[in-house]
Amino acid sequence: MAAGTFDISELREGAMPSRREMMRLVASLSMPAIMAELSVIIMQYIDAAMVGSLGAQASASIGLVETTLWLTEGLCFCAATGFTVQVAQLVGAGRDDRARNVTRQAILVLTAFSLVMLGISAAISGSLPAWLGGRPELLDDASRYFLIFSCALPAMQMIRLGTGVLQCSGDMRTPSALNILGCVLDVVFNWFLIFPTRDVDLFGVAFAMPGAGLGVTGAAVGTAASQVVVMVLMIYFALIRNPKINLRIPGSWRLERRTxxxxxxxxxxxxxxxxxxxxxxxxxxxxxxPLGTTAMAAHTLAITAESLCYMPGYGIGAAATMLVGQAHGAGRRDLTRGFANFAVLLGMLLMAAAGVVLFVAAPYIMAWLTPDQQVRELGTLVLRIESFAEAFYGAQIVVSGSLRGTGDILGPTVINLACMWGLRIAASVPLALVMGLPGVWIAMAAELVVCGGILLVRLRRGKWLDRKVLAG
Incomplete structure (x- = not known):
């Protein structure tokens, strides 16, 4: 079995790896995704530092619409997952021909879906920042950033599909490498688009570095351009070079009601x-x-800084979806439970360690992201509050990824929503009035602990193991 790949058919029928072998397999398959997440985080830090160097107003204008962009991009991820979970189970059942046809249907449906999302985003881009309560000086930059970023949604949709297809067919390495490339390109494009032409001294050699001087708009254009390049490469490797999902092999493009x-x-x-x-x-x-530009900038940059802790959780969660999906598709209940348990244990341990690092390094991270002293101090405080909840956030991410492999999505969804609105938002309003931004982050940390704990109970009970295989 090559590093970074896995196929359930490589285990003979009834064979069960030892605990050490299962932990090693979960770790080895998670590592490419973790490294990809690490590169994404590093590039996000650099990206945020580039924009942050323009001042608190620039950071706040992006932060104003950032959560709405999470929504549109997240819906594209959800739409792709509806097909890639089927691909994982079909590959696990040894039905590669059927997996290819499901992928063909995914391309048609997801292209149409992403274009609809682009149309809706473009229609609301002019009014959205004002709807969100942004201050007048933030509105123009925020609106342009949202519109330009939204134009990349079709490319992001295909990247999500390609990443999911490669991961669920057992290849964790290729999508990780391509996502790393996308982050590098984002920084390179931003370097030339955000800043104006300026004098640079490199190793004692002075020269004029060309630049477009587009500011916040340049950050959006750089991100969109990098996503288009990665989309082209992802389509090639996921749908042409992939030995299991090779669309050059004849098959049907007809949409099937069941799929x-x-x-x-x-x-x-x-x-x-x-x-x-x-x-x-x-x-x-x-x-x-309403807490002010300093609070908005600190909130935005702290979210970017905290993403350091997401890295192992989402990497292991992606590996868990693939491993659990293949094991469930092959009818291996023992492997399904074993992979889920070991993935969750590893995710919690690594995210707890990341939380410790975040607590210690918070002031240094914020100092890198912004020159504004008030933003630094406030960001450091809220990051240290959040660091205590990271282990349970790891449980939330990896348990959800594991259950997703069997198609158990509704239950975790209800749990996440009840905790989010019933605890985080309900507590944020009064705490913000009394404590300002730290109160919002205390509510956030409490919600992560409660939600992660409830999902661990659901994993332990094991009813999700009885779900029917989607592949049929």
Whole structure:
């Protein structure tokens, strides 16, 4: 078995790896995704530092619409997952021909979906910043950033599909490498688009560095351009070079009611979760915006800084979806439970360690992201509050990823939504009035602990193991 790949058929029928082998397999398959997440985080830090160097107003204008962009991009992820979970189970069952046909249908449906999302985003881009309670000086930059970023949604949709298809067919390495490339390109494009032409001294050699001087608009254009490049490469590697999902092999492009309906059943609860969850993020933005530009900038940059801790969780969650999906599709109940348990344990341990790092390094991270002393101090405080909840956030991410592999999406969705609105938002409003931004982040940390704990109980009970295989 090559590093970074996995196929359930490589285990003979009835064979069960040892605990050490299972942990090693979960770790090895998670590593490419974790490294990709790490590169994304590093590039996000650099990106945020580039914009942050323009001042608190620039950071706040992006932060104003950032949560809405999470919603639109998240819906594209949900739509792709409705098909990629089916692909994982079909590959696990050894039905590669059927997996290819499901992928063909996904391309047709997801292209149409992303174009609809682009149309809606373009229609609301002019009014959105004002709806969110943004201050007048933020509105123009925020509106342009949202519109330009939204134009990349079709490319992001295909990247999500390609990443999911490669991961669920057992290839964790290729999508990780391509996503790393996308982050590098984003920084390179931003370097030339955000700043004006300026004098640079490199190793004692002075020269004029060309630049477009577009500011916040340049950050959006750079991100969109990088996504288009990655989309082209992702389509090539996921749909042409991939030995299992090679669309050069003849097959059908006809939409099938069962496939689309199954994707819809998976998409609906995930989309509901994203809509309500991101509505909560947007509501948080509305709560934070009146606290002032400093609080808005600190909130935005702290969210970027905290993403350091997401890295192992989302990497392991992606590996868990693939491993659990293949094991469930092959009818291996023992492997399904084993992979889920080990993935969750590893995710919690690594995110707890990341939380410790975040607590210690918070002032240094904020100092890198912004030159504004008030923003630095406030950002450091809220990051240290959040660091205590990271282990349970890891449980939330990886348990959800594991259950997703069996098609168990509705239950975790209800749990996440109830905790988000019933605890985080309900507590944020009074705490913000009394404590300002730190009160909002205390509510956030409490919600992560409660939600992660409830999902661990659901994983332990094991009813999700009895779900029917979607592949049929």
């Amino acid at each position: 689309v309906a199954t994707a819809g059943r998976l998409f609906a609860p995930m989309a509901l979760e994203r809509i309500v969850e991101n509505s909560a993020y947007i509501a948080t933005t509305v709560i934070v915006a």
